[in-house]
Structures are given as structure tokens and as C-alpha cells.
Amino acid sequence: MSLPKISLQEVQELALQLSASDRRTLLQFITESLEDVPEHPNDSSASLAPIEALVRSTASTKSQARRAAAIRQMGGLLKTDQPTPTDAEVQKLLEERRIEKYLQ
Numbered sequence: 001m002s003l004p005k006i007s008l009q010e011v012q013e014l015a016l017q018l019s020a021s022d023r024r025t026l027l028q029f030i031t032e033s034l035e036d037v038p039e040h041p042n043d044s045s046a047s048l049a050p051i052e053a054l055v056r057s058t059a060s061t062k063s064q065a066r067r068a069a070a071i072r073q074m075g076g077l078l079k080t081d082q083p084t085p086t087d088a089e090v091q092k093l094l095e096e097r098r099i100e101k102y103l104q
Contacts, residue, residue: 006014015023085093 015026018026
């Protein structure tokens with residue numbers, strides 16, 4: 001049974017209708033499928049290599065930007081006006097937490 005031919009433009013339009021999670025999964029699938037394909041100068045898929053690189057770098061940049069924003073937001077959660085606890089104080093806190101967690 002042969003599947004109908006779909007143009008690249010139709011595939012792109014269909015991909016935009018997917019959720020972000022499904023598009024990431026599709027990107028991963030396409031990337032993995034290209035790992036087994038030898039690159040030939042006359043191969044028409046070679047013209048897609050710059051697009052693939054752009055998609056990878058954009059996804060990586062967006063991911064890094066989200067991660068950096070989250071880290072900046074969490075930094076405020078760690079700030080206190082109190083001095084850093086000593087090793088003995090930390091051990092005591094850990095012991096209290098373990099007693100609370102496992103013995104109560």
C-alpha cells in the first residue's frame with residue numbers, strides 16, 4: 001500500500017498544527033532518522049542541513065534562555081538576612097529533618 005505524496009510545504013503546515021511537545025518529538029524523530037543517512041553532495045536532503053542546524057540552535061537557545069530565567073527567579077528564594085549556617089548547625093538540621101521524616 002503506497003502513501004500519498006505530500007509536499008514539503010504541506011508537511012510544514014501540518015507540523016505547525018501540532019502541539020509544541022509533539023513538534024519536539026517530531027524534530028527528534030527526524031534528527032535521529034538523518035543519523036543513518038549518508039550525506040551526498042547531490043542529495044536533495046543536503047539542502048535541508050542548514051535548516052536543521054538552525055532548528056537545533058534555536059531550540060537550544062530557547063531552552064538555555066528559559067533555564068537562565070528560572071535560575072534568576074530561584075536565586076531570590078535562596079537569599080536571607082541570616083549568616084550561613086555552620087557545619088554543626090547543618091548536621092543538626094539534617095538530623096532533625098530525618099527524625100521528622102522517618103520517626104513520626
